[in-house]
Amino acid sequence: DQQVKQNSPxxxxxxxxxxxxxxxxxxxxxxxFLWYKKYPAEGPTFLISISSIKDKNEDGRFTVFxxxxxxxxxxxxxxxxxxxxxxxxCSSLGAGGTSYGKLTxxxxxxxxxxx
Amino acid sequence: GxxxxxxxxxxxxxxxxxxxxxxxxxxxxxxxxxxxxxLGQGLEFLIYFQGNSAPDKSGLPSDRFSAERTGGSxxxxxxxxxxxxxxxxxxCASSLQGGANEKLFFGSGTQLSxx
Numbered sequence: 001d002q003q004v005k006q007n008s009p010x011x012x013x014x015x016x017x018x019x020x021x022x023x024x025x026x027x028x029x030x031x032x033f034l035w036y037k038k039y040p041a042e043g044p045t046f047l048i049s050i051s052s053i054k055d056k057n058e059d060g061r062f063t064v065f066x067x068x069x070x071x072x073x074x075x076x077x078x079x080x081x082x083x084x085x086x087x088x089x090c091s092s093l094g095a096g097g098t099s100y101g102k103l104t105x106x107x108x109x110x111x112x113x114x115x
Numbered sequence: 116g117x118x119x120x121x122x123x124x125x126x127x128x129x130x131x132x133x134x135x136x137x138x139x140x141x142x143x144x145x146x147x148x149x150x151x152x153x154l155g156q157g158l159e160f161l162i163y164f165q166g167n168s169a170p171d172k173s174g175l176p177s178d179r180f181s182a183e184r185t186g187g188s189x190x191x192x193x194x195x196x197x198x199x200x201x202x203x204x205x206x207c208a209s210s211l212q213g214g215a216n217e218k219l220f221f222g223s224g225t226q227l228s229x230x
Contacts, residue, residue, distance in 0.1 A: 004157065032216055043119065043206055043221030044158070051216075089157065093215055100146065100165060100213040105157035 003027050004092050006106035013113050019077040021109050023090030026071065030092035034103065035064060035075050038087040047088070048075070080113045087111070117141075119222035121207050127228045128197055136192045136225045138207030144220070146213030147190050149182060152224075153203040161205075164190060165213040197229045 005024045013019045023033075031052040036044035050057040050064045050073065057064050063076045077084055087110050091103040120139040128134050140147050149161040160174040164184040175181070179197075184190040194201055204226050208219040 002157075006157075034218070036221075041223060043208070043223050044219075045221070046218035049216070049218075091158075100163060100171075100215055101148070101210055101217055101219055102160055102163060102171065103158070103219070104160070105150075107155065107157045 002107075003030075004090055004104050004106040006088075006090055006109050008109050009107070010110040010112070013080045013111065015082055015113055015115050016079045019075075019080045019084065019111055019113065021075040021077075021088050021090075021111065023073045023075075023106055024071060025073075025092055027092070027104075028071065030104070032093040033064070033066065033073055034091045034093065035062075036089045036091060036105075038089065038108070044089055077111075080111075082113045082115050085111055085113050119207055119209055119220055121205075121222035121225050123225060124223060125226045125228075127230065129230055130199060131196055133193065133195045134197055134227065136194075136205050136207075136227070138190045138192070138222060140188065140190070140207070140209030141220055144209035144211055145187065146210045146217075147184055148208040148210075148219060149190070149192050150206045150208065150221075151203040152206065153200075158206065161192070163213070194227075197227075199229050202227055202229045 034049040035047040037047045038044040066073045087108045090106040147164040150158040163171040179195045182192045204224040206224045208221045210217040
């Protein structure tokens with residue numbers, strides 16, 4: 001049972017344009033969401049997060065939007081740069097009331113930004 | 116070292132053999148996590164250690180999997196009688212105190228291939 005779903009395995013974008021990566025979740029108990037970015041042969045690195053009490057969080061070129069009623073979040077990257085090419089994982093926290101960072105991850109979306 | 120260190124980076128083994136994967140977390144981090152990523156799947160939680168507390172083993176897929184954390188630092192994940200479905204990238208992560216909203220710092224992973 002996949003509780004966090006990233007239905008687009010890949011996304012290709014032109015440099016300078018907006019990249020939108022989508023994520024859906026099924027468990028309404030999730031209350032904190034994090035995006036991680038992964039380059040080949042490296043471990044994932046934290047990118048940006050959002051609490052369920054907010055609907056938007058922005059950090060430079062990266063913005064995460066949360067729609068709780070739709071159980072949907074999205075990561076916007078604008079403008080996209082070739083160095084953003086990586087696998088992006090959506091993850092969630094909080095179901096079952098855990099007090100530590102036990103994350104549920106989606107399958108990941110491979111973003112390719114073309115020069 | 117500055118980051119989470121995992122060894123070996125690659126491991127090829129024959130079905131039925133035992134393997135040990137090692138994780139050296141960031142110095143001072145009290146929380147340690149093991150995840151794995153099978154082909155085409157998201158990161159799957161395996162086990163969590165925090166200080167001297169009993170570990171959360173709820174993600175271990177079978178009793179062939181076990182993990183230890185000695186002295187609150189280095190951790191070893193052991194897989195006995197490996198099967199082909201154990202082939203995956205095994206990722207270790209640490210965080211400062213294991214709080215729910217803390218970002219995880221991941222190692223580069225061990226690519227395990229069971230022939």
